[in-house]
Amino acid sequence: MTAEPTTRSDVAGLAGLEALLHEQDEPQLSPDAYKAVFRQHPAGVAVVALHHEGRPVGFTATSVISVSAAPPLLAFSLASTSSSWPAISAARTVTVNFLSADQDDVSARFATSGIDRFAAGGWSPLDSGEPVIDGALSWVRGRIIQRTPVGDSYLVSLRALASGTRSDATPLVYHDRSYHRIGDHSAL
DSSP: OOOOOOSHHHHHHHHHHHHHHHHOOSOOOOHHHHHHHHHTSOEEOEEEEEEETTEEEEEEESOOEEEETTTTEEEEEEETTOTTHHHHHHOSEEEEEEOBTTOHHHHHHHHOTTSOTTTTOOEEEOTTSOEEETTOSEEEEEEEEEEEEETTEEEEEEEEEEEEEOSSOOBEEEETTEEEEOOGGGOO
16 A cells, blocks of 8 residues: 555645656765765664554654654654555554663564564553553654655654653664663763
């Protein structure tokens, strides 16, 4: 199942983006060179989770960004080939669970394909059904407002509806293919 543009302006915008990408004949980075650049960029680690066809679905994401505070919007990207894409393409709401420094095992589990990522427990459903990862630094429940195809991925935009935050933990960070923790020594 693929998400189709929902408005006339979405269609025009996508056509314009595709034309711009195809018209340019300048050299570009190879996928490996591009990945090497972003391995050097530290990113927070999140698990995106949802309830789909009677079961929880989730995956690790390091592409979560804040888009706007008013209205409260955030976004993440997901490869169109991801096993989680069919669930995201049909979902109305998801949770974005920002992992705490001691949850590298949770991140690794949700990044592993071919397993039941929820079988080990460590999560609780909200009253609305979406999973929240136990011990997460913070979480946001959001309504999907747009799924935009970009390259070989989708940019999924959300309006934040509810959240929860712990004040006694620090974030998990992913950098150069390994997990890191932010300590007191990093404060300016």
